[in-house]
Amino acid sequence: MKVTYPVIFTDVDTNILIEIPDLGILTEANEEGRPKGSIADAITMARDAIGLSCIEAEDDGKEVVHPSEIKDIDVSKGTFFEDGTGIVSLVDVDLSVYRRMLDNKMVRRNVTLPNWLNQEAEKSHINVSKVLQEALMARLGVSR
Template sequence: MTVVYPVVFTPMEEGGYLAYVPDLKINTQGEDLAQAILMARDAIGVIGLDIEDDGDPFPIPSKSVPHQENEIVSLVDVDLAAYRRSVEKKTVRRNVTLPGWLDSAAKDAGINVSAVLQAALKQQLGIQ
């Protein structure tokens, strides 16, 4: 599910931008506009996962938001499924079948089979 909310970016005196998401009542900030957009996306993602996990309805995005002349209003989208995958660090248990002699050789060599499997899967999938 992708959510899209308007975000108000306010230049700060000390530099950078404050990012306010009125529909979710959250603030964040960045050292420049690009980072403020990334931080807004992250904040929306965090709140979005909480809303999704609680089974609550998402607030309807505003069509317009009040803002000052020096502020920038932009829509920021978040693919919640992709965001969840990027932040979920939970490991899962998988049973793997391999020949006994190979398991013994790995143990004798002090090789962590799970680490080797993870590295091989990442390489196969082109994941860094």
């Protein structure tokens, strides 16, 4: 499922302050070692915040909050309005892709192979787990 939320980005000194009104999220972007956070960093931070919030809601059995229309977001009512210059933009997240990116915990599966095939794989120094992962991703049409 793909979601798209309006986000308020407020340019303040060395930071870009980020507000996602529909989700009640406040965060910021400030790239270490640079005099100012970049908008690319801010979008990445917003995408992470949206992804985590929506996945948490799904995992808790709650509905993902329906996003507002961008035209309904008033920068002057934003939390950081008096701190700097704000703009509203849309940020999208593919929750299926985001979930796969976060969930890299390995699980042990018992696989049965003919002995001769296992011996051939060992002789060739083939990582059977890796081959199985690649084959499953190809068969399912998914990637990390």
